[in-house]
Amino acid sequence: MSMHSFYENAPKHLVAVDCIIFGFEDGKLKLLIIKRKVDPMAGAWSLVGGFVQDEESTDEAAARVLKQTTGMENIYMDQLHTYGEVNRDTGSRVIAVTYYALIRIKEHDRLLANEHGAHWLSLHQIPELIFDHNLMLQEAMKRLREKVRFHPVGFELLPEKFTLPQLRNLYEEIYQRELDKRNFRKKILAMNILEKLEEKDKTSSKKGAHLYRFDKQKYELLMETGFGFTM
Structure with missing residues (x-):
């Protein structure tokens, strides 16, 4: 059998990328989902995704979709899993590669998101999604929890300046449980990746809470080398 006929006779499948896009707003971890515009299941809720084009890698396709x-652009993004169940998509045989992404909600283009029928919903508001997309979300949350144990991903979700309660709130949303205030403060400050600012956030009290920002060089080093952070 020639190489040409070997490839010619091989089965052909569609390849899609599905993006689990997380943001953090109003003290809530949120997910960007869209109302599907095409059949099957037009009008149903879906993750953001699309097909991989001929000239693209899966990474490039995910970056384009985002x-x-x-x-x-240049969003924090990580490949998660490949879903290849035969009947997972009722439209055709589609193999899906998932990516989870972390973005600052305030920096994204709301008008563009609206054009695509996209909405930010907190984790408690997520409806039934199409196909196996709820499973994809569960897997992404599991990976995100593993990631924050070893890498300080908060920089990707928080504004440039933030309070320690806001940072703790983010971790509570990721872990979906309350964390001890003193223990969290002690552990996060011991990492030596935060720069304490003179400014205060006085939205919640007259006394106010000190604002912090990540020391970018120390943060990036810790992102590369990792650390152990269990609560």
Whole structure:
């Protein structure tokens, strides 16, 4: 059998990328989902996704889908899993590669997101999604929890300046449980990746809470080398 006929006779499948896009707003971890515009299941809720084009890698396809929906580039993104169940998509045989992404909600293009029928919903508001997309979300949350144990991903979700309660709130949303205030403060400050600012956030009290920002160099080093952070 020639190489040409070997490839010619091989089965052909569609390859899609599905993006689990997380953001953090109003003290809530949120997910960007869209109302599907095409059959099957037009009008149902879906993750943001699309098919991999001939000239693209799966990474490039995911980056394109993210830019088309949010207007943002160079987003923190990580490949998660491949879903290849035979009947997972009722439209055709589709193999899906998932990516989870972390973005600052305030920096994305809301008008662009609206054009795509995209909405930010907190984790408690997530409806039934199409196909196996709820399973994809569960897997992404599991990976995110593993990630924050070893890498300080908060920088990707928080504004440039934030309070320690806001940072703790983010971790509580990821872990979906309350964390001890003193223990969290002690552990996060011991990492030596935060720069304490003179400014205060006085939205919640007259006394106010000190604002912090990540020391970018120390943060990036810790992102590369990792650390142990259990609560």
